[in-house]
Amino acid sequence: MTRIACFVEKYNFSNSMEAGALQSFKQTAEHLGHEFNFMFRSGLSEIPKYDAVFIRATTDPLYTAYVVSRTAWVLGLKVVDDPESIKVCANKIHQYKLFEKYNVPRIPTIFLNKEEFHHRQIEEIFELFGKPVVIKAPYTSFSKYVEKVSCETSFREVAKRFFRRSDYIVVQKFMPSHFDWRVGVLNGEVLYVCKYMMPKGKWKHGVKRRGKPSFIWGRTVTL
Structure with a gap:
């Protein structure tokens, strides 16, 4: 039997589909004879008691999830996502440099520092890129800290906000798409490939509803 801790935040249970998926993970693990417990921030001291950690909270190097991943990794536990993968996949600058190194097709991109x-x-x-352009903070996921700007005034406003998070920002040519690719890799092998479809009439995921705290998400198409 393996003791598995699933690190989550309260927001992971705010969506019925995600909450259902978490329960499916738990039921499947227990059906296979393993122990599966949800772990919140208050339970981080319990990490050494487990054999593996499965992270479902947002894996950003600036968030608690990275601390959990790094701690589990140092202790020799199996952990998904591992800290090195989080640092590379969550950092747009690392990603694009790898794309460049291995000649992977990519959107025209530059990195801009405060100077x-x-x-x-x-x-x-x-x-160079025309208007509009897309500005991103280096550490971002699910379209957070991703904005489209068409004039110098909006460029400055967005850039100043993002520079509070990092010494660099990412600026890209705007290339409309109906979907984003998402590829899951486990132990060096592709586990799944899917498309994150853009919400109808929108240019990115996670668009906030006008006048409401909730967000609009597109459907997912598995391949």
């Missing part, structure tokens, strides 16, 4: 953040540089970006 390069001035009027002439913004003009050159619009001349």
Whole structure:
């Protein structure tokens, strides 16, 4: 029997589909003879008591999930996602440098630091990529800290907000798409491939509903 801790945050249970998926993970593990317990922030001191940690909270190097992953990894536990994968996959700059190294097709992209953040540089970006452009914070997931801008005023406003999170921001040519790819890799092998479809009439995932705290998500298509 393996003792498995599933690290979650309260928001993981706010969506009925996600809550149902979490219960399915638990039932499947127990059916196979394993112990499966949900772990919240208050239970991090319990990590050494487990054999493996499965992380379902957002895996961002700036979030608690990374601390959990790193702690489990140092203790020699099996952990998904592992800390090295989180650092690479959650960091847009690392990703694009790997794309470049292995000649993977990619959206035209530049990285901008605070010293390069001035009027002439913004003009050159619009001349190079056209309007609008997409600005991203390096550490982002599910379209958080991803904005589309069409003028210098909005560019400056978004960039200043994102520079509070990082010394660099990512600026890309806007290339509309009906979906994003998501590829799951386990132990160096592809586990699944799926498409995250954009919500109807939207250009990205996780668009906030007007006047409401909830978000709009597109459907998922498995391949």
